[in-house]
Amino acid sequence: MTEQKTAFKSGFVALIGRPNVGKSTLLNHLVGDKVSIVSPKPQTTRNKILGILTDDESQIVFVDTPGLHKPRTRLGEYMERTAQEATKAIDLICMLVDATKVQPADHEIARALIKDQAPRFLLINKLDLVHPQQILPVIASFSEDGFEEILPISARTGEGCDRLLQFIRQRLPQGPLYYPKDMWTDQTERQMASEIIREKALLNLREEIPHGIGVEILSFKTIERAGGDDLTEIHATVYCDREGHKRIIIGQRGQMLQAIGSQARQSLELLLGTQVNLQLWIKVRPNWRDNMNDLRTLGYTDD
Ligand SMILES: Nc1nc2c(ncn2[C@@H]2O[C@H](COP(=O)(O)OP(=O)(O)OP(=O)(O)O)[C@@H](O)[C@H]2O)c(=O)[nH]1
Numbered sequence: 166m167t168e169q170k171t172a173f174k175s176g177f178v179a180l181i182g183r184p185n186v187g188k189s190t191l192l193n194h195l196v197g198d199k200v201s202i203v204s205p206k207p208q209t210t211r212n213k214i215l216g217i218l219t220d221d222e223s224q225i226v227f228v229d230t231p232g233l234h235k236p237r238t239r240l241g242e243y244m245e246r247t248a249q250e251a252t253k254a255i256d257l258i259c260m261l262v263d264a265t266k267v268q269p270a271d272h273e274i275a276r277a278l279i280k281d282q283a284p285r286f287l288l289i290n291k292l293d294l295v296h297p298q299q300i301l302p303v304i305a306s307f308s309e310d311g312f313e314e315i316l317p318i319s320a321r322t323g324e325g326c327d328r329l330l331q332f333i334r335q336r337l338p339q340g341p342l343y344y345p346k347d348m349w350t351d352q353t354e355r356q357m358a359s360e361i362i363r364e365k366a367l368l369n370l371r372e373e374i375p376h377g378i379g380v381e382i383l384s385f386k387t388i389e390r391a392g393g394d395d396l397t398e399i400h401a402t403v404y405c406d407r408e409g410h411k412r413i414i415i416g417q418r419g420q421m422l423q424a425i426g427s428q429a430r431q432s433l434e435l436l437l438g439t440q441v442n443l444q445l446w447i448k449v450r451p452n453w454r455d456n457m458n459d460l461r462t463l464g465y466t467d468d
């Protein structure tokens with residue numbers, strides 16, 4: 166008797182939800198690598214980012230998206246559009262909510278997703294922060310919104326994530342290998358470098374400053390050296406929108422910029438597997454988030 170080979174399954178799975186609910190943390194956990202930057206500040210993710218998980222039987226292409234919010238700048242509008250578009254032509258939508266603070270906006274998003282007609286799972290994230298009994302009313306409050314599965318998870322501890330992957334694989338259609346087996350994201354090293362610098366700025370800076378930060382990579386060059394001790398030279402400009410913010414980003418005696426630079430360099434060395442020489446410049450560009458040219462320069466465009 167010949168052994169029947171099971172058909173390969175593949176598909177695109179969008180991660181959708183309000184800012185800060187843990188979409189990027191979940192993406193990184195599921196892909197098992199740092200693909201998308203994470204911070205305690207809302208509106209961390211600004212672009213659509215793919216994280217790809219491939220095994221012998223399936224390929225899941227996760228699509229991380231900017232958190233859905235009410236945009237106040239052109240950058241915000243771009244982020245909103247990006248997230249909305251990401252639910253089109255998708256095989257499965259995973260909507261995330263934060264178990265510690267479900268809000269009316271979550272219910273609005275859940276209802277709006279009904280019209281997309283794609284199969285939908287609801288993931289109640291940050292399970293590690295709540296008592297299991299607190300989850301029951303949350304589940305009940307979404308019971309009319311047509312979710313095929315409602316799964317409590319913790320993207321931080323990984324609780325419930327294996328089960329989530331099982332459900333996702335069951336739900337995937339038969340399909341091709343969309344991306345090469347060893348590919349785990351669609352971002353270039355240059356794009357990842359820019360995101361890592363922005364992440365370290367987000368982690369070190371307070372309040373409204375992070376929202377006004379943009380990073381442009383000016384040059385990115387790997388120099389091969391004897392003994393495999395290669396060096397990557399990265400020059401980048403950090404945009405901010407006020408003179409006062411520039412002073413804070415540089416900090417007293419340059420300490421803040423040094424902290425951001427050295428944390429970014431360490432992450433970049435891990436990512437690239439080379440030594441890194443990172444040079445950062447700060448530039449004030451008032452209202453760059455509303456300026457189409459600046460948005461284009463920083464890669465926030467629809468094309
Ligand atoms: N305790 C706990 N914290 C979590 C969990 N998932 C995410 N977080 C934290 O929540 C914050 C936001 O996480 P992100 O992954 O950046 O959230 P996001 O939904 O991608 O946010 P945006 O990109 O702004 O839309 C970070 O501080 C994470 O460490 C979780 O399961 N448990």
Ligand SMILES: [Mg+2]
Pocket residue numbers: 188189190201202203209210229230231232
């Ligand atoms: Mg994110």
